[in-house]
Amino acid sequence: MKMPIAVLRERALRLLIPTVLGGAISIVIIMHFFLHSILFNLFGSLPNRTEILNAEMFRIDLFVFILTIFLASIFLAIILPRLKKLTGGEIGTYISALESARNHIIITDIDGRILFANKGAEEMTGYSSQEMIGNTPRLWGALMPASHYKNLWQTIKYDRKTFSAEVKNRRKNQDVYYALMHISPIFDEHNNLTGFVSTEDDVTKKKEMEQNLQNVLLATGNVLEDLQIEKDLIKQSEKKYRALVDTMQEGLGVQDKNGKIIFMNRCGCEMLGYTLKELLGKPTEFVFDEDNRKILHDQMGKRHKGQRQSYEIAWLRKDGSTIDTITSPNPRFDDAGNLVESVAVFTDITKEKAIDKAKTEFVSLASHQLRTPLSTVKWYTEMLLAGDAGRLSVEQSQFAQEIYHGNQRMVELVDALLNVSRLELGTFVVEPEDCDLKVLYGEVEDNLLALLSNKKIKVTTHFKNLPTVKFDKKMMHIIMENLLSNAIKYTPDGGKVDLKVQVIKQGDTIGEKTVKENSIAIIVSDTGYGIPKNQQNRIFTKLFRADNVLAKDTDGTGLGLYIIKSIIDHSGGMIWFNSPSSILSVPSGIAEGKAENQGTTMYVTLPLGGMKKKAGTKTLE
Amino acid sequence: MENLKKILIVEDERALRKALSSKFTHEGFSMLEATNGEEGLAVALQEHPDLILLDVIMPVMDGMTMLKKLRGDNAWGKDAVVIMLTNLSESGMVADALAEGMHDYLVKSNWKLEDVVKKVKEKLKLK
Numbered sequence: 214m215k216m217p218i219a220v221l222r223e224r225a226l227r228l229l230i231p232t233v234l235g236g237a238i239s240i241v242i243i244m245h246f247f248l249h250s251i252l253f254n255l256f257g258s259l260p261n262r263t264e265i266l267n268a269e270m271f272r273i274d275l276f277v278f279i280l281t282i283f284l285a286s287i288f289l290a291i292i293l294p295r296l297k298k299l300t301g302g303e304i305g306t307y308i309s310a311l312e313s314a315r316n317h318i319i320i321t322d323i324d325g326r327i328l329f330a331n332k333g334a335e336e337m338t339g340y341s342s343q344e345m346i347g348n349t350p351r352l353w354g355a356l357m358p359a360s361h362y363k364n365l366w367q368t369i370k371y372d373r374k375t376f377s378a379e380v381k382n383r384r385k386n387q388d389v390y391y392a393l394m395h396i397s398p399i400f401d402e403h404n405n406l407t408g409f410v411s412t413e414d415d416v417t418k419k420k421e422m423e424q425n426l427q428n429v430l431l432a433t434g435n436v437l438e439d440l441q442i443e444k445d446l447i448k449q450s451e452k453k454y455r456a457l458v459d460t461m462q463e464g465l466g467v468q469d470k471n472g473k474i475i476f477m478n479r480c481g482c483e484m485l486g487y488t489l490k491e492l493l494g495k496p497t498e499f500v501f502d503e504d505n506r507k508i509l510h511d512q513m514g515k516r517h518k519g520q521r522q523s524y525e526i527a528w529l530r531k532d533g534s535t536i537d538t539i540t541s542p543n544p545r546f547d548d549a550g551n552l553v554e555s556v557a558v559f560t561d562i563t564k565e566k567a568i569d570k571a572k573t574e575f576v577s578l579a580s581h582q583l584r585t586p587l588s589t590v591k592w593y594t595e596m597l598l599a600g601d602a603g604r605l606s607v608e609q610s611q612f613a614q615e616i617y618h619g620n621q622r623m624v625e626l627v628d629a630l631l632n633v634s635r636l637e638l639g640t641f642v643v644e645p646e647d648c649d650l651k652v653l654y655g656e657v658e659d660n661l662l663a664l665l666s667n668k669k670i671k672v673t674t675h676f677k678n679l680p681t682v683k684f685d686k687k688m689m690h691i692i693m694e695n696l697l698s699n700a701i702k703y704t705p706d707g708g709k710v711d712l713k714v715q716v717i718k719q720g721d722t723i724g725e726k727t728v729k730e731n732s733i734a735i736i737v738s739d740t741g742y743g744i745p746k747n748q749q750n751r752i753f754t755k756l757f758r759a760d761n762v763l764a765k766d767t768d769g770t771g772l773g774l775y776i777i778k779s780i781i782d783h784s785g786g787m788i789w790f791n792s793p794s795s796i797l798s799v800p801s802g803i804a805e806g807k808a809e810n811q812g813t814t815m816y817v818t819l820p821l822g823g824m825k826k827k828a829g830t831k832t833l834e
Numbered sequence: 835m836e837n838l839k840k841i842l843i844v845e846d847e848r849a850l851r852k853a854l855s856s857k858f859t860h861e862g863f864s865m866l867e868a869t870n871g872e873e874g875l876a877v878a879l880q881e882h883p884d885l886i887l888l889d890v891i892m893p894v895m896d897g898m899t900m901l902k903k904l905r906g907d908n909a910w911g912k913d914a915v916v917i918m919l920t921n922l923s924e925s926g927m928v929a930d931a932l933a934e935g936m937h938d939y940l941v942k943s944n945w946k947l948e949d950v951v952k953k954v955k956e957k958l959k960l961k
Contacts, residue, residue, distance in 0.1 A: 581891065584921040585847050588942040592853040595947045601860050624944070834941070 236292075240285055248277045248284075317392070317413035320399070323370070323406050325349045337392070337415055339385030350411065356381045356389070365396065369409055373398050379416065391420040464528075464538070464559040468497045470552050472513075484561055486531035502529045512542065513555075528559065537562050576634045583627050590620045622768060628834035629772040632691070633755065635833060636779040643783070643827035645683035650693075650714050650733070651676045653686065657693045664698060668706050672697065675713045682733055683823030687833050688780045695773040696737040696815050702768065704741030704812070711738045717818060724791050724816040731821040732786070738814035744792040752790070753778040777817070780833075786819035838864040839958055842883035844874030844900065845919065846892040850942065854887060857947045858954070871895025875903055878914065884958055885915045887950075901934045915957050 311318055311329075317337040320329040330345040338345070338353040345352060355362075357380055368376040375397040383389050392413035399408045458465050464481030468474055474492045482489055485500055492499070498506050508526045515522075523542075527535035538559040545553045594617040596602060598610060605613060635641040654674065658665075665672065700710045713736040717728045723736070742761050744752055751757045756771040781788045792813040841863045845851040848869075855865045866881055868874035872895040878886055886904075890897040897918060904911040918939035937957055940950060 581921045584942065585850065588921070589847070589849040589853065592850070592857070592947045596853065596857060596860075599948070601856065628944070834944070 240288060244284055245277055245281045248280055249274070317415070318410065319345065319350065320408055320410050321349070322408045325409070328408065334413070337384070337390070337413060338382070339388075353382045353384065354380060356383060369396050369398050370406070373400075373406065380413075382413075390415055390417040392416055461558075464561075465556065466492075466497075466500075466559070467554055467556050469554050472497050474499070475554065481559070484530075484536055484559075485528060491531075500528050501526070502535060505529070505535070512540075525562070526559075537566050572634070576631065580627055580631050584624075587620060587624050587627065590616065591624065594620065626770050626772075629770045629776060632776050632833045633772055633779075636776065636783070641827070642832050643685045643688070643824050644832070645685055645824045645826055647681040648684040648686055648689055649681050650679055650684075650689065650735075653689055654693060654712065654714075657690060657697060660694060661697055661701065664701050668701055668704070668708075670701050670704060670706070670708055670710055672701075672710045672712055675711075675715070677713075677715045679714060679716070679733070680821075682819075682821060684819065685824050688784070688824070691833060692777045692780060692817060693735065695777050696735065696817065699769075699773060700737050700739035700741065700813070700815070704739040708740040708812075710740075712736070713738075716821065723818075724789060724814060726787070726789060726816070728787075728818055732818040733821055735817040735819075736814060738812060740812040743811060743813050744790065749790075749792065753788070776833075781817060781819065783827075784819055784824045786817060788815070788817045790815045838862065839885070839960065840864045840866060840881060840883040841954065842866040842868065842874065842878055842881065842886045844868045844871065844886065844892070844897065845889040846870055847889070850889075853947065854950070857951060861951050861955075863954075871897060871900030871903075875900050875907075878904060879907060879911065882910055883914075885917065885954055887954070888916055888918050890918060890920045898934070905934055917953065917957065 317334040318331045396411040459479040465478040467476035540559040544555040717734045793811045
């Protein structure tokens with residue numbers, strides 16, 4: 214620290230010395246004359262002035278001169294320190310200010326060699342002042358590209374201007390720091406370049422903050438970019454779905470939670486005859502007439518309960534006509550379970566309806582046309598057999614019986630087909646009325662008498678405390694007759710068939726099944742061939758006939774169990790069976806009531822509450 | 835022969851008409867035949883049969899129309915005994931026919947001729 218201050222002081226003194234010396238010389242001259250005149254006057258009283266003049270005058274002059282020098286020296290000794298203090302004090306203040314400034318300040322000569330470095334420079338670079346002086350700032354700098362230094366020297370040395378730049382430096386401990394640097398040239402009074410003063414402000418923190426900010430910006434940018442990518446992806450997939458939705462051959466409409474239409478695909482618009490614009494924002498009721506709005510509201514109520522079955526509804530077209538559809542609602546709920554929106558896909562079933570109608574009409578017509586000749590054959594055969602046309606021989610009678618039997622099968626088949634078509638089309642009627650199952654069995658038994666006597670089978674019955682129940686008599690007749698005729702048909706001659714009808718309480722178990730509500734159970738068990746294990750899952754399917762009975766009896770239609778299953782399903786009941794048999798074919802030896810024939814037990818339950826009335830166009834046969 | 839019960843068969847299918855006619859003649863009834871509703875109505879109003887067996891689906895005039903006209907005609911027509919013969923159990927038809935005072939209806943293919951005769955005798959309180 215001493216050296217640079219000394220240098221400064223020296224420079225400051227350089228300015229002072231001419232002044233002080235000038236003053237001193239003036240004082241010496243003034244004092245010389247002043248002293249000389251005093252002494253001259255003193256010695257002037259001497260008698261012979263001229264005598265002493267040559268010798269004494271010289272001595273006096275010398276004395277005066279020495280005295281003057283002496284006095285001047287005393288004066289200077291007193292005045293100079295004061296002056297020094299006066300001038301040097303002010304500079305000292307500046308210097309101490311420079312020294313203790315927190316900013317990094319260095320002064321170099323014109324070649325960049327450091328003459329002075331303050332405390333701020335020491336702190337910033339980590340080098341001590343001694344380490345820096347004599348060195349160049351390359352000690353902690355020199356990390357910038359060559360062009361930077363070239364530019365720097367050009368500016369300060371040749372352009373003689375201040376150079377400012379943000380620089381990257383390295384502290385003694387090798388930490389990198391960033392600083393805002395200003396280097397200004399220093400000129401002397403003759404405008405000669407004498408050196409440079411350089412300051413640095415540490416901007417590492419600022420830089421870090423900037424970097425952080427930059428990072429944040431970058432991160433934000435990345436996030437935004439990701440978002441954009443996502444957005445693009447969504448847009449793309451939206452485009453894809455939009456295309457998909459638009460090329461669909463079904464109508465697709467979306468309504469918001471308030472029941473306003475917020476979307477309709479192209480097919481939907483075409484089906485309804487509206488443009489999308491005309492539909493947007495309209496209440497959904499807009500595309501339904503009065504009757505169908507009832508269906509819509511009914512269905513929307515169900516939708517809130519989470520049901521989403523497809524249903525038939527006619528949409529209203531712009532031209533006022535309606536279009537029959539199957540509409541599949543798909544409500545969307547938020548996490549809280551509130552309905553957000555509902556998507557409905559609707560398919561034009563006008564054609565299907567027409568086909569259905571044609572089918573129904575065809576079945577009716579075909580049945581009618583089939584039945585007329587069947588009735589004719591039946592009645593004429595009956596008359597033959599009754600002897601109305603004269604007594605028949607035994608053989609003639611047998612042949613007529615065969616005709617009659619074959620015709621009866623045909624009648625049954627037509628009836629069964631009609632029932633199937635009515636059950637499938639839903640055109641059947643359910644007319645519940647008080648039904649005494651014991652009485653009903655009596656009627657069924659009448660129909661089965663011929664079969665029973667043929668097979669020498671007796672039906673044992675158990676009716677336990679039966680209440681009258683509201684059942685459709687025709688349906689119950691079909692169920693009972695089918696169950697019993699199956700049991701009889703598929704039980705070897707002389708076997709046993711048992712019919713049990715009883716009330717079963719909710720939670721009770723029959724046939725390994727627990728009944729879910731109070732029911733009437735009809736249980737028919739036989740000692741017959743049973744149902745092959747590998748075919749048990751198919752016995753309720755249409756036109757199915759088990760292998761083992763096919764070989765035995767070719768009479769069945771394969772529709773009986775399908776029909777009663779349909780009826781029972783419609784009535785909220787259940788049907789199942791228990792058949793331990795795994796006999797595929799029935800060799801007669803086994804079939805004749807041997808232990809292997811463990812038979813089949815069919816279970817039917819129907820709600821004790823009875824069947825529900827259903828309007829329709831046709832009763833079952 | 836005056837005590838023979840008169841039965842009118844209105845049926846467009848010749849074979850069925852003849853079968854019924856043969857059977858009932860055999861059973862000792864006096865038979866009248868018509869091939870459609872219009873003809874049937876005319877015969878019925880003229881001959882006042884004891885019972886009419888009426889087919890439903892017929893050309894010219896179907897059974898339902900004939901039944902309505904019969905009931906709306908005069909005092910006799912209102913009380914005439916009518917059994918409908920049909921090939922189909924159309925529930926709407928049955929309801930209509932019941933409303934029009936049909937006494938019974940039989941699905942032809944499901945009934946034996948014997949049973950038709952039995953039913954007719956029952957309606958006429960013959961045994």
